[in-house]
Amino acid sequence: MINVFPNIESLNLFAAEQFVEIANLAIEKRGQFTVSLAGGSTPKSFYQLISSDKFNGKIDWLKIYFFFGDERNVLPEAEESNFRMANETLFQPLKISNENIFRWQTELEVAENIAADYEKKIKMFFELSEKTSVSAGDSDNFPQFDLMLLGMGADGHTASLFPFTDALLETEKIATANLVKKLYKTRLTLTFPTINNARNVIFLVAGAEKAETLREVLEGEFQPARLPAQNVRPKDGNLFWLIDALCGKIIEKQ
Ligand code: 6PG
Numbered sequence: 001m002i003n004v005f006p007n008i009e010s011l012n013l014f015a016a017e018q019f020v021e022i023a024n025l026a027i028e029k030r031g032q033f034t035v036s037l038a039g040g041s042t043p044k045s046f047y048q049l050i051s052s053d054k055f056n057g058k059i060d061w062l063k064i065y066f067f068f069g070d071e072r073n074v075l076p077e078a079e080e081s082n083f084r085m086a087n088e089t090l091f092q093p094l095k096i097s098n099e100n101i102f103r104w105q106t107e108l109e110v111a112e113n114i115a116a117d118y119e120k121k122i123k124m125f126f127e128l129s130e131k132t133s134v135s136a137g138d139s140d141n142f143p144q145f146d147l148m149l150l151g152m153g154a155d156g157h158t159a160s161l162f163p164f165t166d167a168l169l170e171t172e173k174i175a176t177a178n179l180v181k182k183l184y185k186t187r188l189t190l191t192f193p194t195i196n197n198a199r200n201v202i203f204l205v206a207g208a209e210k211a212e213t214l215r216e217v218l219e220g221e222f223q224p225a226r227l228p229a230q231n232v233r234p235k236d237g238n239l240f241w242l243i244d245a246l247c248g249k250i251i252e253k254q
Helices: 008-030 042-050 082-094 111-125 208-219
Strands: 002-005 033-037 064-068 147-150 175-180 185-190 200-205 238-244
Touching (some): 002 008, 008 238, 042 200, 111 185
Antiparallel strands (some): 175 185
16 A cells, blocks of 8 residues: 655654554554564654654553564664664653663674564564574564564665565575665664564654655666665565655556
C-alpha cells in the first residue's frame, strides 16, 4: 500500500495511528509487541509524536520491545548513533526500561562481533534455535517482528543495506556487519530474510531529493542490487509506504 501525504506532519499522524493499531493487536494476540526501529532523521519527528501526550496513553509501553534495524558502528552516546536518537525522542520521554530495549552493543568495537552478539540476543529473545546454518528462506529460523520501521536513502538503501554491498546477498544471518565502501565505514544491519519475515513493514520516506529514486524503486525495473529497497517484500506481512508529497510527487500508482 502506498500513501502520499501533503506533509511530514500528516504522514506522522497516520503512521502513529498505524503504530498504535499494530501494537495493540500484537499485545492482544501475543501479549507483547516487537518493533525494529528505523534510524536516520526522518523517523525523529514520528518518535517524538508517539511519545507525546497525544499518543503515549494509547499503548501499554511495558509490553513493547524495541530493536534497531541498523546501527552505525559508533558508541551509543555518539551524535550519529541511531540508538541515541531513539533514546532522546522515545525511550527517555516514555521512561522505557532497559529490559525492553535491545540495541547493537557497539562497545564491542569489532563490527562482526557486534553483529554476532546482536544476532545471539535476537535469537534468545525470539527463542530461535542456535542452529549455526539455516537454509535460505527457512523462516522458522528468523525472528518475526510485529513491525519493522524502515527509511530509504536517496540512493535506494534501506536499513544499512546499501547498493552493491555484500549484505544484500545474505540469506542465513539475522544480523550482519556490512562494509559500505562509499562511506568508508562498516555499518551494522538486519538482513533481508529478517526484514521480510516481519508481520508489518512500514517505510517512512520524505524529501524531494528521494523522489526520482522512489519512483524507480516503486515503478521502475527490478534492480535490487542498485535499489536495495526493492528487496523489501514481506513473505506474509503487510508492506506500507508512507511518503510525503515532496518525494511522492512523481508516483503514479497511489
Ligand atoms: C540509517 C538508517 C537509514 C535511513 C536512511 C534514510 O542508519 O541511516 O537506518 O537506512 O533510514 O538513510 O535516512 P533519512 O531518514 O535521514 O533520510
